[in-house]
Amino acid sequence: MKFLKITKRIINTCANSRQNVLTVLSDEPTPSLEEWESAIPYENVPGPTPIPLLGNTWRFIPFIGDFQTEHIDKVSKKLHEKYGKIVKMEGLLGRPDMLFLFDPDEIEKVFRQEDSLPFRPSMPSLNYYKHVYRKEFFGDNNCGVIAVHGEKWQDFRSRVNQIMLQPRVTKMYVKSITATSQELVDRIEAIKNEDDEVPEDFLNEVHKWSLESIAKIALDVRLGCLDRDAHPDTQRLIDAVHTFFMLVPVLELKIPFWRLWSTPTFKTYLRALDTIREITLKHIDIALHKLDKQDNQELSVLQRVLKMDNNVKTASNLALDMFLVGIDTTSNAVASILYQLSLHQEKQANLYDEVKKLLPDSDTELTHEKLDRMQYLKACVKETMRMYPVVIGNGRCTTSDRVIGGYQIPKGIQVIFQHCVISNLEDYFPRCNEFLPERWLKTSDLCKSHHPFASLPFGFGKRMCLGRRFADLEIQTVLAKIISNYKIEYHYEKLDYYIHPMYTPNGPLKLKFIKR
Template sequence: MSSSLRKTTAALIKRTTYSATSTLLPGSGSARSGPPDGQGVAAEIEKSIASGALKQLKQQQQRQQQQQQVAEPAAKVGVTTATATTTTTATTAATTKAQTAVRPYSEVPGPYPLPLIGNSWRFAPLIGMYKISELDKIMHELHVNYGKMAKVGGLIGHPDLLFVFDGDEIRNIFKKEEAMPHRPSMPSLRHYKGELRRDFFGDVAGLIGVHGPKWEAFRQEVQQILLQPQTAKKYIKPLNDIASEFMLRIEEMRNEQQQLPDNFLHELYKWALESVGRVSLDTRLGCLKPEGSAEAQQIIEAINTFFWAVPELELRMPLWRLYPTKAYRSFVRALDQFSAICMKHIGQTMDKAAARKAQPEHEADISIVERIVRKTGNRKLAAVLALDLFLVGVDTTSVAASSTIYQLAKNPEKQQRLFDELKRVFPTQDAQINQHVLEQMPYMRACVKETLRMKPVVIANGRNLQADAVINGYHVPKGTHVIFPHLVVSNDPTYFPEPKRFMPERWLKQAPAAVTESCPHAAQKIHPFVSLPFGYGRRMCVGRRFAEIELHTLLAKIFRKYEVSYESDEFVYRVNSTYIPQSPLNFKLTPRPA
């Protein structure tokens, strides 16, 4: 159906598009074989006129030469005036042309909406061609079919989605955003926090799915603590301890062929959850114990359900507003269970902090929740922040770790270079990670950045326009949801030559000559608004520094101790809100010599 529709549309466009030069002019047409009648008479008349006019022409030329000698100074002034007039006219014409060049929003290319049902049918089960689990393919198809910008309008119950695939335009939108930037809203989460569970959240709804003054007030309270580099560095030691404990789990998980189990991603979830719990609550949840933790398992399942349900609720027809659909019921149940378990531990942390009479001996023993309570005196604010950290800090970090391990396993020469770097900063395999060591691993950071470029855990970001704007030559009205498809743009050869090639050297400030020769694009300048895994500006992820320390610490331990390989040729991902590996993660770990 889609192929036929595209062909019909292309034919209509071709039929109605024409060039002004193709219009038949008087006298145009096929050439004749002989001269028309009366051509000889016309030639004689022309000769007579020419001979009679020749004398007049000579006399006229003599008079013009005399006048030119007299009028030469004035001519120079006239030329200057004429030039200025011409320049002014040209400027006015250019301005008028620039003003008229802005095309109306209705002309933005995109899939044609049908009467009444618009484009919503494309996301519908059975009849729709757009699968929620294949958002990456949808965005790539839009880019291929419509170019730098594509509009998906006519979504019942939802504003238009405007996909922008141009790095410069993305930069312009980010640079011009107001003091309180608005992401495309999540009505389902806003409904949950603002109506269904308003008795708990009240006016403190957190950072996720919140906009305007409430978001600004919450952000101002927490960012001074979370975004300070020194705050994150205080937790290097406990995160190092958790990574070391996870390495013992890896030893236990390997089979006789030195392979990890197929569900290794689930084990990474446990590691990420244990790390978030330690930093935010100063609590060990017991995720890494051999017997496991029932509560940790419930939290992980709730987070996975949340990320599955959100696109189902936000992109399909919002029937959940009329009656509780299956996706809506799963969404509410997951958030309720998640909140109940987390709040139990959050409450215990707050009670322990209140009962503490003296300052802890070590800064790392003060949780993020306790720091927020000490600064603001607002227990509700600290609790909601902890919920946000758990909700978005587990899935993303674990997926980034698994994808980076895969890329290095499939590129042994890059893995060897990383090992050389780690061997230099780690004298022994069991060396402890500290702030100095983390600052001495530029290639490690480059490997993570390159992985997030190729397979970003969040495949798109966006803004809700708060004022009319001109984007890519089109007038875009206020209220439009502008989507930045980082997955597609960061894999566009326009910005990253050989985008399918894993080249961490792209991100190094100074690439050695030998590296530049083997990787021609190693020293290229990266467009700063193409790959934004942690957001940008005032929407920068508040947990970014903690996630980077957590991720770099574990990867350093794995690749310092093991040579990692992956036997399968294909690495399949599932796409909903995040880019989650679906392939068995049975990495083979070969111990390196001590």
């Protein structure tokens, strides 16, 4: 009886959660009466059948459920194979229904028709942290861009867009990011064994590089993450970010007991976010004291926001969001690309030829003009992100009734675009199982055959990834530096991919870095 009462309370919470979505102001176009009435009713959308009380949430319960959060990629693939291009997952305790969309034509329609205040699928746990648990810190109007919606999101994003998304601003950081990338090259040389192989925890070294890069871009602060005597806060921050991402699917997809009482998992989650906030704020304070000592070319993102907006809260919370979501994503992308290049020696050789022409000597300066000319390098990045996107999907929450895929989709449904499935389908990418960077080159016939909305690792539209230009800069720069210095090999059993917490190779990355 006690379990039934708890379950009913959670169901009521779910209803309230959906009602919050429904109250979002919307100017999203609604279908005509004729279009709506000719569409198939929502209840007929195919998908797994929920059971009484537990709905479909039971599927994510360990041992008894048939869905595992670390293998959502495989779960999504099975849903597509069994139910088709549109799949309904209803009865998820504590959150609205999810609608998995595997059709790039329909995904494009959703993006093209989104309103001025697009609503991303919510993260109730992070929303709670920002708007309830630490409301006194974040306030009402400067909560950043993560887990924020409506006019507050639009106001914040409009103030930082021109700094974060303009190519001319990004190019000013090439010199700083090149220096940080060289630190990773030096670190690789220091940690290799006599067989030129890096340790099993090499991914953690890439995390350190990513953290160092973000600190330089966001705050113009050198943390010394890759130094032998790095400050303990470096690892604490990396571990906290990792914990945050690991626990999000646990809190969001499994039975949300945390909404009724503070569970051990939820306490760990809150502590991780507090650690991220506290360590980041230390370095923000240092950066603020440097405000009047820098010229225009060397200003950090924090300082540029302050010069433009003169609001410390805006600048600080933007920097905090950059640390929160920019470390694991970028580092796992780099690790995955290095691993794929190690498996495809011919493609790596092609990349080295391109890099060598533009960086003939170890002391040749890497500039943004040279990066712009490295088309094959960019193709290698795109191809890895097609096959193994570090974030396997994104989505939108409908803010009005819509017709999607010929079905009536009501307001308040979370529409999920699982690009990890779509971008690995032969329908949209011929020879999809092959690692073919050439498909992204304009001179290739394959370039003309893929759907532009079948692979969107950074999203699309008004809520596309705010840090994508900086992420591109970091990834391209470090790859150019590594490839110019090393040939990369891998001599162990091929690794599968899993979500831990990003989509990443499952196993130690014991890569071999042979000095060129």
